[in-house]
Amino acid sequence: MNILELRVKLGVFKEMNILGEDNLQFEIEEKFKVIFNQLEKVMKGEKIDPVDSYPYIELISQMSDYFLNFPLTEDICTYFNFLTEVLYNWSANCLVDKKIQIFSMMLNRLIEIKVKLIYSTDIMKDSFERYVELASWQPPIFDLAVNYFDKMLEENEKGNKVEDKVQSCGT
Numbered sequence: 001m002n003i004l005e006l007r008v009k010l011g012v013f014k015e016m017n018i019l020g021e022d023n024l025q026f027e028i029e030e031k032f033k034v035i036f037n038q039l040e041k042v043m044k045g046e047k048i049d050p051v052d053s054y055p056y057i058e059l060i061s062q063m064s065d066y067f068l069n070f071p072l073t074e075d076i077c078t079y080f081n082f083l084t085e086v087l088y089n090w091s092a093n094c095l096v097d098k099k100i101q102i103f104s105m106m107l108n109r110l111i112e113i114k115v116k117l118i119y120s121t122d123i124m125k126d127s128f129e130r131y132v133e134l135a136s137w138q139p140p141i142f143d144l145a146v147n148y149f150d151k152m153l154e155e156n157e158k159g160n161k162v163e164d165k166v167q168s169c170g171t
Contacts, residue, residue, distance in 0.1 A: 003040045006086060010036075013079045024062050028083065031059050035090045042094055053097040056087065060103040067111065072118075077111050084108040 010032055019025040038048045063080055070076075084104040091100040 003036055003043060006039070007036055009082060013082065016075060016079075018073075018075050018079050019066070022066075024066055027059055027062060031056060032083075032086070035086065035094075038094045039090060048094055051095060053091075053095055053100055056091075056095075056097075056100055057103060060084070060087065060100065060107060064103075064107050064110075067107065067114075072114065074115070077115050080111050081108055084111070 010029075014025070014029065019028075034051060038051070041048045063083065067076075067080060084107050088101050088104040088108070091097050091104070
């Protein structure tokens with residue numbers, strides 16, 4: 001993906017107003033201006049100015065806090081995945097800061113796990129609802145079979161040999 005596509009994708013997420021008027025959205029916009037400018041310079045082969053990594057580690061921390069404390073939608077998960085991937089690639093190519101790479105990978109994996117858990121929970125809810133529907137439905141033959149087995153148990157408890165009765169019926 002080139003820088004223009006990254007900027008457009010970030011703009012689309014901004015227009016979607018996923019995070020609302022949150023301070024985190026403002027922080028993301030400010031930090032990503034620097035990231036995109038540095039990535040453009042690298043693509044052109046120009047020298048980039050050194051950047052302090054602490055604000056970007058703090059940004060990942062704020063994103064993690066948001067992720068853990070607010071209800072998530074599929075859009076938020078997609079947005080955060082996009083941000084963490086850009087942060088990781090920027091750090092790997094421009095900043096070379098292992099902490100940013102590790103923290104962004106960690107948040108990315110947490111998001112993926114959460115999405116899988118939400119998906120699994122939805123499947124289990126659906127399966128349970130289907131089970132309840134099936135459990136309440138019994139064909140009439142089951143009632144006959146239950147009565148038949150109850151009679152066989154009664155005969156067995158009385159001391160009558162059930163096998164003899166079965167053989168005498170011609171089965």
